[in-house]
Amino acid sequence: MTTALRLIQRIKGREARIGVVGLGYAGLPLALRFAECGFAVSGFDVDGEKVTAINAGQSPIHGIADGRVAAARIEAHEEFAAAHECDAILICVPTPVGPHKEPILEPVRQTLASLAPHLRPGQAIALESTTYPGTTEEFVLPALAKAGLRVGKDAFALYSPEREDPGNPDGTFGKVPKLVAGATPECLEVGLALYGAATPHLVPMSSLAAAELTKLYENVFRAVNIGLVNELKRISHALDIDVHEVIDAAQTKPFGFMPFRPGPGLGGHCIPVDPYYLAWKARELGVPSDFVELAGRVNDAMPRYVIGRLRDALDVRGVALRGARVLLLGLAYKPGVPDTRESPAIEIFRLLEERQARVAYHDPLVPRFPATRRLHGQAPDLESQPLTPALLEAQDAVLIVTPQPGIDFAMVREHAPLVVDTRGVYRDAAVRVSGADALQLEMRGDFPSAAIPAYHRVIQA
Numbered sequence: 048m049t050t051a052l053r054l055i056q057r058i059k060g061r062e063a064r065i066g067v068v069g070l071g072y073a074g075l076p077l078a079l080r081f082a083e084c085g086f087a088v089s090g091f092d093v094d095g096e097k098v099t100a101i102n103a104g105q106s107p108i109h110g111i112a113d114g115r116v117a118a119a120r121i122e123a124h125e126e127f128a129a130a131h132e133c134d135a136i137l138i139c140v141p142t143p144v145g146p147h148k149e150p151i152l153e154p155v156r157q158t159l160a161s162l163a164p165h166l167r168p169g170q171a172i173a174l175e176s177t178t179y180p181g182t183t184e185e186f187v188l189p190a191l192a193k194a195g196l197r198v199g200k201d202a203f204a205l206y207s208p209e210r211e212d213p214g215n216p217d218g219t220f221g222k223v224p225k226l227v228a229g230a231t232p233e234c235l236e237v238g239l240a241l242y243g244a245a246t247p248h249l250v251p252m253s254s255l256a257a258a259e260l261t262k263l264y265e266n267v268f269r270a271v272n273i274g275l276v277n278e279l280k281r282i283s284h285a286l287d288i289d290v291h292e293v294i295d296a297a298q299t300k301p302f303g304f305m306p307f308r309p310g311p312g313l314g315g316h317c318i319p320v321d322p323y324y325l326a327w328k329a330r331e332l333g334v335p336s337d338f339v340e341l342a343g344r345v346n347d348a349m350p351r352y353v354i355g356r357l358r359d360a361l362d363v364r365g366v367a368l369r370g371a372r373v374l375l376l377g378l379a380y381k382p383g384v385p386d387t388r389e390s391p392a393i394e395i396f397r398l399l400e401e402r403q404a405r406v407a408y409h410d411p412l413v414p415r416f417p418a419t420r421r422l423h424g425q426a427p428d429l430e431s432q433p434l435t436p437a438l439l440e441a442q443d444a445v446l447i448v449t450p451q452p453g454i455d456f457a458m459v460r461e462h463a464p465l466v467v468d469t470r471g472v473y474r475d476a477a478v479r480v481s482g483a484d485a486l487q488l489e490m491r492g493d494f495p496s497a498a499i500p501a502y503h504r505v506i507q508a
């Protein structure tokens with residue numbers, strides 16, 4: 048019997064042990080799902096706190112219940128020796144970009160170096176991290192060859208990208224179709240058996256690079272469309288048209304249109320980052336990637352645009368941005384998660400500090416302002432403020448960056464002197480650009496702020 052068939056039999060009989068490297072937003076749900084499908088699972092992570100939490104049956108990831116982690120009985124490790132026992136090892140480590148938007152594959156390199164002494168015949172290694180086409184071939188195949196393993200005969204190389212949507216119970220492994228590619232037909236056969244044991248929806252692909260490119264295309268598609276709708280928002284503001292009305296209307300077309308919503312910029316580990324992996328590869332190939340780069344530029348410009356809208360709205364009220372009290376609502380990059388990676392709120396905070404505004408924030412899921420790359424690894428000494436009428440009334444402006452669940456937006460509108468809404472929370476009530484002129488007229492009459500009707504206190508940005 049071939050090594051591939053033996054491994055497939057071990058998978059089908061649930062005798063195989065699954066290893067997952069990187070127990071974060073992508074890796075932990077994957078590990079849990081395999082455990083829930085009857086496999087013994089080992090987890091590996093360089094973050095000792097995560098390892099300790101998982102071994103104690105506690106979830107280190109918001110939205111994943113402790114009980115689920117406790118029931119799965121994943122054996123988590125900081126060291127890699129137990130990788131030797133694993134029949135399949137799935138790599139879910141970060142793939143960020145550097146200061147010049149170049150791919151940083153150090154975590155993948157490090158993982159393979161840590162695994163090297165523990166590789167043996169009969170194992171499958173699957174890369175799940177998002178990356179440029181060619182990565183699995185450049186990194187995983189040489190690691191197997193170095194260990195003296197023949198790919199497709201002794202060991203099996205796969206690429207199968209994560210398609211996790213944190214905070215969305217339907218956007219997780221087991222519910223979302225899974226792309227699977229192998230370095231050889233035998234590898235693909237092993238890959239289909241492996242993932243097929245934990246999810247019913249498989250999409251076999253003809254090559255590793257095609258699967259790598261598919262994942263990037265999916266995320267570039269989002270980045271480009273968000274860039275487009277953010278540009279449309281700026282044009283709409285200049286035309287005094289509500290962009291949300293336009294999107295709602297366009298959405299009634301039953302074919303050839305998919306709605307995207309504008310916002311304060313892009314956030315998270317994927318959409319602001321992954322497109323640059325494609326752009327980088329295209330540059331290497333000497334092929335243009337104009338859409339990708341343009342979307343990046345448009346989306347990266349949004350925090351400055353929002354600050355401009357805020358400054359104009361304050362000006363109308365005779366308040367300078369310098370020294371103004373500004374409350375940020377929502378630090379996370381999207382509603383329902385505590386994840387602040389690449390969140391536009393961080394850049395907005397930085398720009399406000401630079402302009403010497405007095406900034407506070409409220410985010411029910413982010414109790415302390417985190418240290419981030421954009422702030423040179425420093426964490427501002429700020430805690431989430433309880434959202435009360437008194438807090439709102441003490442501000443010059445409230446800037447909605449991320450509408451976290453549980454925020455009482457009716458109270459915000461009632462008590463904040465000015466609300467700058469980047470997400471269309473109040474899209475039916477918002478005053479648009481020329482609304483600011485109307486407001487100015489009203490202000491010239493020296494009305495006290497409380498006399499301004501609540502709907503005049505909201506502008507879209």
Ligand SMILES: NC(=O)c1ccc[n+]([C@@H]2O[C@H](COP(=O)([O-])OP(=O)(O)OC[C@H]3O[C@@H](n4cnc5c(N)ncnc54)[C@H](O)[C@@H]3O)[C@@H](O)[C@H]2O)c1
Nearest residue numbers: 069071072073092093094139140142154157176177209211
């Ligand atoms: N977060 C998402 O929604 C999402 C969705 C789809 C794909 N992805 C992709 O999945 C990959 C992982 O992203 P994530 O969001 O899960 O990141 P994450 O930061 O939440 O988790 C990654 C984990 O890997 C660990 N790690 C880093 N270097 C390691 C090493 N050398 N050895 C062992 N562990 C190491 C970290 O400590 C961390 O716990 C990325 O390529 C990302 O693009 C993420």
